[in-house]
Amino acid sequence: MRKYYELHDRSVKAMLSGEGVKYVKANETLSFDARKAEVVAIVGESGCGKSTFAKVLMGLETATEGTITFNGDEIESTEVQQRPREQVASMQMVFQNPNDTLNPSMTVGGQISRVIRKFGVESDADKVHDRVMRLLDMVKLPRDFYHRRPRQLSGGQKQRVGVARAFAGNPAMVIADEPVSALDVSVQAAVTELLMEIQREHGTTLLFISHDLSVVRYLADRIVVMYLGQIMEQGTTEEVFSPPYHPYTEALLSAVPIADTTIDKRKIVLEGNLPSVVNPPVGCPFHTRCHRKIGKICETTRPPVLVDSDTHQIACHIPLEELQAVLPVFFAVDSDGTPTGGGAPAESTAGG
Ligand SMILES: Nc1ncnc2c1ncn2[C@@H]1O[C@H](COP(=O)(O)OP(=O)(O)OP(=O)(O)O)[C@@H](O)[C@H]1O
Ligand code: SF4
Ligand SMILES: [Mg+2]
Incomplete structure (x- = not known):
């Protein structure tokens, strides 16, 4: 899959030289797959194209070239509005900043209910209410949070609502784009753990996007390392480490x-x-x-x-x-810092 963004340079110089349109090569030839119930981490520095890939997957952007197959359907050129309801329901996203996705004027219960109805999981009012309660239990929020509005929640609590919303339509795959990086350090581990627990319980495929290899070490089955829109390496976590x-x-x-x-x-x-x-x-x-x-x-x-x-x-x-x-x-190393077991690092930055 490939994704270029057009950049229009309106300067006279650019127009005279015919270089008025440049391309941001956000994703260049990305190719990998994720299997059911697997946790795949996408890791790379800021700006390497991780979110672009997530957006194309979700249909928030369309690909410039290539294909993305999801459950046998090619989805790379279909915007989210044009995708069948089941397809949209089966692929959900947890965003970096929960404020971007939560509606400030709706109660927590109201927004989760809406997703449940929209994806046709339940339509009967009592059943919808019951499912919202179970989702609140699942993300370990008190049930009376049903009536709260986003501004009455902490960052960590908002992201728990974001997780509940993402799982409300029984998705087969969840894309979590740096899901805890906007949160206070003190709650990051708890929210990550919660997400992993729910993923395991539901057998959901999870694409976990992060710029930090140490974060994904203990949660990913496989890791894809990206640099400037291209895959440098991919393998099981053990292979990458x-x-x-x-x-x-x-x-x-x-x-x-x-x-x-x-x-x-x-x-x-x-x-x-x-x-x-x-x-x-x-x-x-x-x-x-x-x-x-x-x-x-x-x-x-x-x-x-x-x-x-x-x-x-x-x-x-x-x-x-x-x-x-x-x-x-x-x-x-042993207690005074000397390498043990003969595995001393003789090379430091040896060029080939
Ligand atoms: N709509 C757009 N138009 C033009 N360029 C864009 C657009 N969206 C993203 N880009 C550019 O594409 C490149 C990849 O951006 P992307 O957001 O995918 O990076 P990222 O890996 O998610 O970075 P971060 O870790 O900071 O979130 C960046 O150089 C960005 O500036
Ligand atoms: S050795 Fe050459 S090809 Fe390999 S990573 Fe370095 S620059 Fe790239
Ligand atoms: Mg990003």
């Missing part, structure tokens, strides 16, 4: 905070800033910052997708055997 790594993943891992004093990690500094998506680097998009860049080929030629296993793929010009020989980012 151990070599072979994509050099970008390796750098992200080295930035993961660790509290365990028996574990240390190699430090890799990502140089420079994220390049613009309007004018992304040719060849490998990561070449301007890669600590393992092997030469000109990285600047000119799009890297091949290396297949490490049925589930693990890495887009890089470095041969797989070389990536397999890279030392783990994390290694065990």
Whole structure:
């Protein structure tokens, strides 16, 4: 799937040069799948195209090219208004900021009821009411919150309502786009745990979008690592957290905070800033910052997708055997910080 946004540059210079329309290449050739009841995390820096992908999936935007198949239906070009009711019901989203989705003038009960009716889950008034109560129980909010309005709730409570709403129509898949990043740190873990608990109980497929690998480590079955709208690596969580790594993943891992004093990690500094998506680097998009860049080929030629296993793929010009020989980012140390078990990190930022 590919998604470009048109940017209209109205400057005289742009018009004279015929470069009036530029494209924000938000998603470039994204290709992966998510299976029933699976938790797939999409991870990458700010601006790499994670929300764009979520929006195309939800029908809030349409794709520029390519296909997205959901339960056998191609959905990439159909806006949400044109999608059949069951399809919309079966794919729901938990947004980053609950204020964006909750109607400030409606009670909590009113907005959840509306979703239940809209998706035809129940129509009888008593049954709808009963289902709202069960959804409030599910997200661990007191039942008398039925009558409250969003402004009478804390951020964490609002997001619990957001979760209840997302699950109100019995979705097969829920997309959670940084669902806790707007919340106070003290409630983030509880809301994430709640979401995971409900996902497991209902066997829902969950696409969990985050910019933080450490957050998704303990909740994702599989991880997709994105950079400038492209997939750099995808694999099971275990595969992504151990070599072979994509050099970008390796750098992200080295930035993961660790509290365990028996574990240390190699430090890799990502140089420079994220390049613009309007004018992304040719060849490998990561070449301007890669600590393992092997030469000109990285600047000119799009890297091949290396297949490490049925589930693990890495887009890089470095041969797989070389990536397999890279030392783990994390290694065990004893009490005075000396690496144990002979796994000493001899290399630091060795270029290929
Ligand atoms: N409607 C739009 N028109 C033009 N460009 C857009 C539009 N929406 C997003 N973009 C651009 O597309 C790129 C990808 O944006 P997107 O929101 O998908 O990133 P993201 O990975 O979700 O980032 P974040 O972690 O900050 O939420 C960004 O450069 C953004 O500025
Ligand atoms: S293709 Fe080259 S620049 Fe890109 S990640 Fe691999 S080594 Fe680095
Ligand atoms: Mg986003």
